[in-house]
Amino acid sequence: MARIIAIANQKGGVGKTTTAVNLSASLAAAEKRTLLIDMDPQANACSGLGIDKTSVILTVYSVLLGESTAADVICRTELEFLDVLPSNTDLTGAEIELIDTENREQQLKAALEEIRSHYEYIIIDCPPSLGLLTINSLAAADSVLVPLQCEFYAMEGLGQLTRTIRLVQQELNKNLVLEGILLTMFDGRNNLCHQVSQEIRQHFGDKVFSVVVPRNVRLSEAPSYGKPALLYDIASRGAQAYIDLAGELVAGGNHV
Template identity: 60%
Template structure:
């Protein structure tokens, strides 16, 4: 059974795309068939895996001009495929406004391929527009990265409100997969304070794993590689390995429970 997870936070710079790239790569490294869907017009998940200016893209899938099976491409890693984005996606929301069932365009497209994958990871844009709405409507759950810095909690209420709206009108099954603390700096009291506030609010939904601020994580996308292929012994690689293990273990328990 396919698990579809959106990675969303309308606040930019929280490690959303970094998490999408590294989580999908490491799930694939665990030999789980994985699809990374880049639905962000900035296309950073695509370029972070050495795919640039790929055309056609997820844009053509959303507006109905291409079949999703024809657009998905193999990455250079076993078990990992990518549905790439490009700059054309910038205007997609304007075109989608007048389309019938505009909130379910991605959901409908993914129905054709879900049986092929164990996990589908969706990298959402830093906004709460139609592209993010499509992602949440298509997903089983949402993973929320939260930066351990000032104003980190700003806008989280709006995201949670959007999640509740999606649950009410489009996707009753949408759950919070987990909350991930990112860019944690052990030297700063602020990082510890933010982490404490987030854990107080979200409880056991917050992953035990914390992603520490690490220069190697920042460098790896410019080389078109996930952190495990850029520097497998770095703090960032160890953090994302731990996160992947935690996520897979949580989902294994859920499957056994169900």
């Protein structure tokens, strides 16, 4: 039965989609059957895996509206063990169209029931907001992984995300836990990065992953080639960081 992990942070530009794509690819490279769900209407996770979002006909949008099953919509990728449930801009309308739907917060969870046993990991790339798409993702997930950029405003918005997680726990998914906090875009030459990293570790303790994702040009370049970093340049520090993160996640550590 798949372990479902939502990658969430309503603050944009923190490496959320980069993490979703590269963690999924690293799990797949370790021969873990993995499904990446793109719940962001921008569909950058699809692009980052070489899927043309403009040519995709069936997407997670039709799954949420009950027009298609998840199994009908899944796309294969270049990696044998990685599948994708794609998105496109149509998903923008889902929040409005679901407004009168009974159990609208549980649509994704219900849709995943039939395919959950086919995978070991299901990774959900949430949109940078706390709307109905993110709520659906959190209601379906076992845990939440929060990427945080090592910058001055790193903690901004984290309180709101924590409150949302707590609300989802109370109302929709009592078993939801914090998988961990991942420090991203770390620049070892920058004193502020070290200071922010230290403060976050002091505040969250063992809920912060040991792996730190560096600021790395290869991570930035890879999506434009439609590849995860490990297929673009496996020797790069960015690719290696996500391979290490996958190892830490599989091992469990303190984040189970």
